[in-house]
Amino acid sequence: AVAAGAGLEVTTARVVPRIFDITDRDVAPPVVITQTIPRWAPRQNIERRKYSGSLEVIVDEDGRVTAAALSVPIYPSYDQLLLEAAKSWRYKPARKDNQPVKYRRAVAVVLTPTID
Numbered sequence: 001a002v003a004a005g006a007g008l009e010v011t012t013a014r015v016v017p018r019i020f021d022i023t024d025r026d027v028a029p030p031v032v033i034t035q036t037i038p039r040w041a042p043r044q045n046i047e048r049r050k051y052s053g054s055l056e057v058i059v060d061e062d063g064r065v066t067a068a069a070l071s072v073p074i075y076p077s078y079d080q081l082l083l084e085a086a087k088s089w090r091y092k093p094a095r096k097d098n099q100p101v102k103y104r105r106a107v108a109v110v111l112t113p114t115i116d
Contacts, residue, residue, distance in 0.1 A: 030091035
């Protein structure tokens with residue numbers, strides 16, 4: 001708040017853009033341009049089975065990932081690799097009324113061990 005004299009107070013409110021998601025039926029979701037999932041080569045002593053989890057990414061109006069968080073962790077040594085990789089993912093932005101908008105997108109990940 002800033003004093004404006006004569007007992008008036010002028011305030012400036014920061015407008016925070018809404019983040020849309022799958023529940024917003026009038027919004028076209030973002031389209032993947034690049035979404036490279038890091039390769040996983042576990043140590044020999046790790047059980048050879050599939051591991052799965054998911055993360056949520058916020059895709060901005062330019063199609064960049066501005067935030068990523070694991071909603072279901074996958075495997076401790078892999079989780080940070082995935083979060084780092086998500087920062088480089090690119091999308092065609094979500095659209096509402098033909099305008100680009102921010103969007104929260106869920107990404108499911110299934111890891112199958114590879115052997116070098």
